[in-house]
Amino acid sequence: MTRQFLRCFSTAVRLHAKVVPNNLKGKSKSSQEWLTRQLSDPYVEKAKIMNYRCRSAFKLLEIDDKYKIMKPGDVVIDCGAAPGSWTQIAATRTNASGAKSHLPKGTVVSVDVLQFHPVAGAITLGGMDFTLPTAQEKIRSILAGKQINCVLSDMAPNATGVRLLDQENITRFCYSVLKFAVSMAAANSNLVVKVWDNAEVPKLEADMLRFYDNVKRIKPRSSRSNSSEFFLLGRGFKGTEKTGN
Structure with a gap:
């Protein structure tokens, strides 16, 4: 595999992987679920990259x-x-x-x-x-x-x-x-x-x-x-x- 392919593959995995936030203490269940969705959402990251x-x-x-x-x-x-x-x-x-x-x-x-x-x-x-x-x-x-x-x-x-x-x-x-x-x-x-x-x-x-x-x-x-x-x-x-x- 080329290095470019490996970099693209690594980025795709990172954007689509489920991320569990580490600052959930004291937050309600709905807030915890929202934070988890946000951190795991590829469109959230893409919006940051494109300045939306x-x-x-x-x-x-x-x-x-x-x-x-x-x-x-x-x-x-x-x-x-x-x-x-x-x-x-x-x-x-x-x-x-x-x-x-x-x-x-x-x-x-x-x-x-x-x-x-x-x-x-x-x-x-x-x-x-x-x-x-x-x-x-x-x-x-x-x-x-x-x-x-x-x-x-x-x-x-x-x-x-x-x-x-x-x-x-x-x-x-x-x-x-x-x-x-x-x-x-x-x-x-x-x-x-x-x-x-x-x-x-x-x-x-x-x-x-x-x-x-x-x-x-x-x-x-x-x-x-x-x-x-x-x-x-x-x-x-x-x-x-x-x-x-």
Whole structure:
């Protein structure tokens, strides 16, 4: 075997090996399990190497690489943005920083109820609850009449431990994002929302189909296999329905 092959093999084994943390004393069982998952997760290490703020960056990268939901010059809203990894991807894909002078410059507005460090090229609204009218009015004011090409939502509620309540809460978040997206969507715009599998998902899909040409369930490879999360992708905004007299 060559030395290069041995180095690659060694790195792969290290990234995929299960790591047991040594600082678990006094931590709850759920905290211990989370730490163990983080240390054993190859996407966590990969995010550090590629300077992404967290592993969730790879979920959006996979979605955009396959479905091309963002392009230079686009206006993108990132809901539930903290710590900012999706905003990093959106800012790069839309050329929001203007780093590529030969391409159109996009606009990215990211919002989260938590405070988080700004992302180069993006407008960051930390400490702001997207679901509140005040936050949505702030975004409208920033855009000053611009229509939105893509709305992203990786929002999830704090877990209560009550499965049905948690599912109800994340579905409520999805509807809040959908209503906002529809109100400001440009023609053929796109929407991505995170959801946890539950009985209300088919209705949410049907409601999205009222406004988008197609709606697809996506489970990125970087989503943990034991997680019930997946994403609904709505592509091709076709306008709002008109009711007759």
